[in-house]
Amino acid sequence: xxxxxxxxxxxxxxxxxxxxxxxxxxxxxxxxxxxxxxxxxxxxxxxxxxxxxxxxxxxxxxxxxxxxxxxxxxxxxxxxxxxxxxxxxxxxxxxxxxxxxxxxxxxxxxxxxxxxxxxxxxxxxxxxxxxxxxxxxxxxxxxxxxxxxxxxxxxxxxxxxxxxxxxxxxxxxxxxxxxxxxxxxxxxxxxxxxxxxxxx
Amino acid sequence: xxxxxxxxxxxxxxxxxxxxxxxxxxxxxxxxxxxxxxxxxxxxxxxxxxxxxxxxxxxxxxxxxxxxxxxxxxxxxxxxxxxxxxxxxxxxxxxxxxxxxxxxxxxxxxxxxxxxxxxxxxxxxxxxxxxxxxxxxxxxxxxxxxxxxxxxxxxxxxxxxxxxxxxxxxxxxxxxxxxxxxxxxxxxxxxxxxxxxxxx
DNA sequence: CGGCGCCTGTCAACATTCGTTGATCTCAAT
DNA sequence: ATTGAGATCAACGAATGTTGACAGGCGCCG
Numbered sequence: 001x002x003x004x005x006x007x008x009x010x011x012x013x014x015x016x017x018x019x020x021x022x023x024x025x026x027x028x029x030x031x032x033x034x035x036x037x038x039x040x041x042x043x044x045x046x047x048x049x050x051x052x053x054x055x056x057x058x059x060x061x062x063x064x065x066x067x068x069x070x071x072x073x074x075x076x077x078x079x080x081x082x083x084x085x086x087x088x089x090x091x092x093x094x095x096x097x098x099x100x101x102x103x104x105x106x107x108x109x110x111x112x113x114x115x116x117x118x119x120x121x122x123x124x125x126x127x128x129x130x131x132x133x134x135x136x137x138x139x140x141x142x143x144x145x146x147x148x149x150x151x152x153x154x155x156x157x158x159x160x161x162x163x164x165x166x167x168x169x170x171x172x173x174x175x176x177x178x179x180x181x182x183x184x185x186x187x188x189x190x191x192x193x194x195x196x197x198x199x200x
Numbered sequence: 201x202x203x204x205x206x207x208x209x210x211x212x213x214x215x216x217x218x219x220x221x222x223x224x225x226x227x228x229x230x231x232x233x234x235x236x237x238x239x240x241x242x243x244x245x246x247x248x249x250x251x252x253x254x255x256x257x258x259x260x261x262x263x264x265x266x267x268x269x270x271x272x273x274x275x276x277x278x279x280x281x282x283x284x285x286x287x288x289x290x291x292x293x294x295x296x297x298x299x300x301x302x303x304x305x306x307x308x309x310x311x312x313x314x315x316x317x318x319x320x321x322x323x324x325x326x327x328x329x330x331x332x333x334x335x336x337x338x339x340x341x342x343x344x345x346x347x348x349x350x351x352x353x354x355x356x357x358x359x360x361x362x363x364x365x366x367x368x369x370x371x372x373x374x375x376x377x378x379x380x381x382x383x384x385x386x387x388x389x390x391x392x393x394x395x396x397x398x399x400x
Numbered sequence: 401c402g403g404c405g406c407c408t409g410t411c412a413a414c415a416t417t418c419g420t421t422g423a424t425c426t427c428a429a430t
Numbered sequence: 431a432t433t434g435a436g437a438t439c440a441a442c443g444a445a446t447g448t449t450g451a452c453a454g455g456c457g458c459c460g
Binding site: 030031032110114122126130144151152157164165167174175179185 | 229312321374
Binding site: 209232235236237247248251252256257 | 417418419420421422426427428
């Protein structure tokens with residue numbers, strides 16, 4: 001049964017290669033700027049096969065985003081020092097198994113403002129980022145979690161999408177402590193300190 | 201010479217109306233999703249006139265972004281309590297003179313990941329946000345300013361573009377103090393507490 | 401061994417959309 | 431009436447997702 005030997009003409013292998021190429025493309029350009037023809041050319045196949053393997057561009061993007069994000073953040077969220085772990089996870093590009101260097105957030109930040117990718121990313125951000133972080137906090141304060149994620153997304157955005165110089169050039173030693181401080185400010189458990197709400 | 205009486209067939213007036221419609225459209229959809237035909241329909245004119253009035257879509261977007269951002273942030277940055285002023289400026293939609301309600305950041309956040317709008321927005325963010333804030337800080341730490349802007353952009357993005365529920369539903373009383381705390385964490389003068397660097 | 405049929409992959413074309421442009425029309429001022 | 435700028439019309443050219451018809455190898459069954 002030469003199932004594993006079927007190197008040529010293997011649908012699953014082709015799907016895998018398409019998915020990897022798609023992750024790379026979607027991590028570097030927006031949903032709209034990334035064309036199925038580009039991805040097809042990377043794999044060395046025809047456009048039609050890309051389309052037929054995933055049904056539609058939207059579905060390809062959805063699966064690419066799911067695979068790219070993987071459960072990396074789930075693990076980061078379980079670390080003892082939450083702030084440091086989140087800072088590290090979002091700041092150093094990750095080396096995926098067979099992929100090139102890809103920051104897991106790139107695929108999110110590069111297509112945030114695309115209408116088609118929008119609902120997909122909303123679901124993903126909600127389920128894969130805000131929800132686990134909320135549960136980890138235990139405080140039940142989803143707003144804190146959302147704010148923390150928003151800050152990290154904003155930083156990644158200005159750094160990797162807008163390419164703001166000072167953010168790109170900052171060394172890890174320089175920026176990591178600031179992110180940690182930020183995360184601590186976001187996630188500080190002041191849900192009920194002693195009800196010290198100054199009446200404005 | 202009835203120059204001001206030329207209500208009909210006035211190029212400058214038409215330009216103004218196109219610009220207003222463009223700001224509205226670009227504040228609600230991405231650069232690519234916004235078509236010149238949409239804008240033309242809003243004004244009630246032909247596509248060609250929109251194009252001829254501004255030379256190109258890119259130029260229209262550039263001018264729309266410039267006008268939309270105005271110098272609102274410049275003023276916010278001069279307030280005594282910087283954190284509170286920035287939180288207020290970015291969180292409450294502003295009522296522009298003749299325009300509908302538009303958050304000045306919307307036009308930035310909605311097109312962040314568009315390739316065409318990217319260089320325009322980078323320049324804008326650098327000049328109109330990071331630079332003034334850096335100068336206001338006086339500390340010369342551009343990284344702090346960039347981080348603060350990044351956080352605000354991220355929050356606006358998750359709230360207004362991704363439409364994350366918990367951020368959309370949060371009341372101003374709920375979220376404003378948290379933003380202020382964040383801004384203070386970003387902008388805290390811990391660069392040289394006792395040694396004041398001579399203003400360059 | 402050999403024809404059959406399925407799965408993988410290709411080719412060409414469609415339908416649509418959008419920015420852009422040149423010719424043309426229309427109105428107001430001279 | 432003439433002229434010139436404001437405005438329109440129709441069309442181009444390019445790009446892209448999508449689709450259907452077709453080709454080629456591979457296993458299956460006779």
